[in-house]
Amino acid sequence: MKITKIDVMMVNGVATASTPWRPVLCRIYTDEGIYGDGEAAIAYCTGAPAAFGMVKDLAAMLIGRDPLDNEVIWEIMYKRTFWGQNGGPITFAGMSALDIALWDIKGKYFKVPVYKLLGGKKRDKLRTYASQLQFGWGEGTIAATSPEHYYNNAKKAVAEGYDCVKVDFFQFNEKGEQFTEEERTGLLKPYYVNLVESRVAAVREAVGPNVDIIMENHSFPDAQSAVQLGRAVQKYNIFYFEEPNTPNPKTARYIADKLEMPIASGERIYSRWQYAPYFEDQSLQLIQPDLGNCGGITEGKKICDMAHTYDIGVQAHVCASPLSTAAALHLEAVIPNFVIHEHHVFNLSSWNKQLSIYDYQPVNGEYSIPELPGLGNEISEYAFANSEIVTVK
Structure with a gap:
C-alpha cells in the first residue's frame, strides 16, 4: 500500500x-x-x-x-x-x-479501532470534566464576570452529570474584558487575589465537596503571582493547578515546592525530550500532552509511557475539532496512568461539531470509546x- x-x-x-x-x-x-x-x-x-x-x-x-x-x-x-x-x-x-x-x-x-493497535483498552468509560466554564457551558460563549456567573455555570455542568469542572478564574475582569499581562504577573494587589478567590469559593459552594475543581491559568501568571493565587485557593481542595506560568522545569519546581496541590501542564510542551526534565525532577504531577501538537499518537503514547515510569498522571489536552477528541479517547483508553478526559466547551457548539461526521459526547460525565475502525470519526x-x-x- x-x-x-x-x-x-x-x-x-x-x-x-x-x-x-x-x-x-x-x-x-x-x-x-x-x-x-x-x-x-x-x-x-x-x-x-x-x-x-x-x-x-x-x-x-x-x-x-x-x-x-x-x-x-x-x-x-x-x-x-x-x-x-x-x-x-x-x-x-x-x-x-x-x-x-x-x-x-x-x-x-x-x-x-486505534485503541486495539495501541495494546487494547483498559477501560470502557473515561471520567470526563466540563472544561473552561469561564466561557459558560453550552452553545456559544459568554464571559463569566461575577461570582454568580461562575456559580451558575458550575451548577449547570454538575446537573449534566459531571463530577469535575475546570475554570480559568483570572481570564475576564468584571466588565468581561481580558485581564492584561501586567495585571496577572508579578506580586498581585489584594484586589486581584480576592477577586479570584471569591470566584473559586462560588464554584466550590455550587458543586459541593464531592466534585473536583481544576484551576486553569493558561500560563497567564508568572511564578510569583501563581504562588500567590495558589496559596489563596488551595484550601478549596483544588484537584490540580494547571499551567500556572510559562512552562519551564525550574519554575514548575519552584511553584510545586511552594504549594500543596498537584501541578499540571503540557499543552505547550512538545515531544518526549521536552517532557523529560519535568519527569526527572517531579515538578509536574499530571501532564497534558495534546496529540495534535506534541508529535501525534506515536509520540503521545511514548510520552505517557515515560510519565508512567515516574508515577505521573495523564489528561490529554483537547481543544480542537472532534477529530482530536477521537484521537485522545483512543490513547486515554489504553494507558495505565489516565486520570480524566477534557471536554472543552467549544465541543458543545455547532460550529465545531459540524466539522466531523460523528458527534461523540459524554453521558453523565463519562465518555465511551469509538468502536469503528481507525479513529472512528472523519x-x-x-x-x-x-x-x-x-x-x-
Missing part, C-alpha cells in the same frame, strides 16, 4: 468563537482506496496558517511511502526536516496531523466545503 496524495485544509475562521477558530486538517489517500484523517491542533488564537504550511511541507515527504510504516515516517519527519529536532508547536503540529491520519489508515486497514463534507484546501501529490 502506498500514499498517493494528501489533502491539507484550513477551515475558514468561525466568527462565533470567542477566539479565532481555524482548524487545520488533513486527509491521506492510498492506492488501495483507504484514507485517514488527522489534525494539527493549532485551531485557536494565532498560528493556524503556519501549521497549515507545515503540514503541506511535510506531506510532500510522505508521497509514495507505505502508510503502515508510521514509526519510520515519524523519524523521517523528525530527522530530515532540520527543524524537527527540538521543534516547537508548529513543527510538531504538522507532524501530529499526518501521524494521526496514518493511525486512522492503519486501523481501517486492519479493521480495528472530516465532514461541510468542513471540505468551507476550507482552503491544497492537494499534495
Whole structure:
C-alpha cells in the first residue's frame, strides 16, 4: 500500500468563537482506496496558517511511502526536516496531523479501532470534566464576570452529570474584558487575589465537596503571582493547578515546592525530550500532552509511557475539532496512568461539531470509546466545503 496524495485544509475562521477558530486538517489517500484523517491542533488564537504550511511541507515527504510504516515516517519527519529536532508547536503540529491520519489508515486497514493497535483498552468509560466554564457551558460563549456567573455555570455542568469542572478564574475582569499581562504577573494587589478567590469559593459552594475543581491559568501568571493565587485557593481542595506560568522545569519546581496541590501542564510542551526534565525532577504531577501538537499518537503514547515510569498522571489536552477528541479517547483508553478526559466547551457548539461526521459526547460525565475502525470519526463534507484546501501529490 502506498500514499498517493494528501489533502491539507484550513477551515475558514468561525466568527462565533470567542477566539479565532481555524482548524487545520488533513486527509491521506492510498492506492488501495483507504484514507485517514488527522489534525494539527493549532485551531485557536494565532498560528493556524503556519501549521497549515507545515503540514503541506511535510506531506510532500510522505508521497509514495507505505502508510503502515508510521514509526519510520515519524523519524523521517523528525530527522530530515532540520527543524524537527527540538521543534516547537508548529513543527510538531504538522507532524501530529499526518501521524494521526496514518493511525486512522492503519486501523481501517486492519479493521480495528486505534485503541486495539495501541495494546487494547483498559477501560470502557473515561471520567470526563466540563472544561473552561469561564466561557459558560453550552452553545456559544459568554464571559463569566461575577461570582454568580461562575456559580451558575458550575451548577449547570454538575446537573449534566459531571463530577469535575475546570475554570480559568483570572481570564475576564468584571466588565468581561481580558485581564492584561501586567495585571496577572508579578506580586498581585489584594484586589486581584480576592477577586479570584471569591470566584473559586462560588464554584466550590455550587458543586459541593464531592466534585473536583481544576484551576486553569493558561500560563497567564508568572511564578510569583501563581504562588500567590495558589496559596489563596488551595484550601478549596483544588484537584490540580494547571499551567500556572510559562512552562519551564525550574519554575514548575519552584511553584510545586511552594504549594500543596498537584501541578499540571503540557499543552505547550512538545515531544518526549521536552517532557523529560519535568519527569526527572517531579515538578509536574499530571501532564497534558495534546496529540495534535506534541508529535501525534506515536509520540503521545511514548510520552505517557515515560510519565508512567515516574508515577505521573495523564489528561490529554483537547481543544480542537472532534477529530482530536477521537484521537485522545483512543490513547486515554489504553494507558495505565489516565486520570480524566477534557471536554472543552467549544465541543458543545455547532460550529465545531459540524466539522466531523460523528458527534461523540459524554453521558453523565463519562465518555465511551469509538468502536469503528481507525479513529472512528472523519472530516465532514461541510468542513471540505468551507476550507482552503491544497492537494499534495
